[in-house]
Amino acid sequence: METAHSDPRHAHACPGHATAEADAASTVDMRWPEGGAARVPYRVFSDEAIYQMEQQKIFRGPVWNYLCLEVEVRNPGDIKTTWIGETPIIVTRDDNGVVHAMVNRCAHKGALVVLKDHDNKPSLTCVYHAWNYRLDGTLRSVVFQKGVKGKGGMPETFDTAQHRLQPVRVAMVAGIVFGTFSDDTPPLEEYLGERITAFLKRNMDHPLKILGTHSQMIHNNWKLYCENVRDSYHATLLHTFYTTFKVNRLDMDGGIILSEKKWHHISYSKRATLEAAAEYQDAKVHSAQYNSALDGPELLKAWEGFDDQITHSIQTIFPTLVSQLTLNSLAVRFVVPRGVDKTELFWVFLGYETDTPEQEKMRVMQANLTGAAGLVALEDGCINNFVQRGTHGSADVNSFIEMGGTLAESNESSRATEAAVRGFWHGYKTIMGFHE
Ligand code: FES
Ligand SMILES: [Fe+2]
Structure with a gap:
């Protein structure tokens, strides 16, 4: 692939490039609470000075x-x-x-x-x-x-x-x-790590076709979205559509893979047991929990594009990228900070150039699962704002993130863990230079 590796010396000569003084001015002297990545001070969601520091240390930093x-x-x-x-x-x-x-x-x-x-x-x-x-x-x-x-x-x-x-x-x-x-950012595939790169290629290394895009303004700090999308614990509790229609449940086979540096992750599950497949062949999809049925059951009739039985995956790349393949809904999402308590969330829905017209139709239909008005992801836009509002004024209080322990490491036997959330905060505190 051809890339432009521009001369970094020029960047420093450009008028308007951040100076060492500006870097120093935006450094916030804050101690991270004891407990490592299993504790997050609520201050990081509403402090203007920390927000400015992130612009330098993260977005202009080695990522x-x-x-x-x-x-x-x-x-x-x-x-x-x-x-x-x-x-x-x-x-x-x-x-x-x-x-x-x-x-x-x-x-x-x-x-x-x-x-x-x-x-x-x-x-x-x-x-x-x-x-x-x-x-x-x-x-x-x-x-x-x-x-x-x-x-x-x-x-x-x-x-x-x-x-x-x-x-x-x-x-x-x-x-x-x-x-x-940054000149200090390692080569891309080294930055991503082996498994993250391989899974990104699994889903995305095909001739891509954009099926549609949209964006939404969410009223929360950008990191709340990054945290939420790594939070496999909430997915089947907040998003009742997932559990009701067995798209993603914690009792399914699946796991969490963290990259070597813990910054990025993959969460995956496998729906395609024989029993589940038989159920979805049914004209009406019934839920044991709510006894609900879809008028359009074809929404959930996915085809398997890969031989690894993974039917639902969410992958993150630190800091702001998400790639998803939920049933056949392939998409990338990314967040852009628009202020300390405002974030723009962009969605790009994708198919492959090789898709049949029926497959493309299926992908477009399943795009309704996620997005601002989707059947699943609409709740995330709300819940992050609930956290923004709940933590406001509690700068000295910390969250408690110990589901699955206190470490940030892969777990391929259970997704009842907040390991990927801790992985994000591990990366964040490292790059921001916040020490306990
Ligand atoms: S030509 Fe661009 S600002 Fe003058
Ligand atoms: Fe969610």
């Missing part, structure tokens, strides 16, 4: 941030806008097929250069004073550089090669484009 899917910049001239933390980002594919990422901030006076979600153009032009950039972010031309009728214009010393859109390192795996600001 690979989700940028977009490769299919969104499939052709030369394709442009996609996104964010790393609060920083607006442009992803492009140039005429040589190389994918680039850069900050969406004009090198002149800082205006957004690309205003659309996606576009296709031979170059990038800032609307303010029409500075024009190549698709790799280098500056091509400046209007009135030589002045008008010999008067005005840029100084003789002005050199277009000294000004460009601030580059971001790019790497790709399984059709996903990641970016990082």
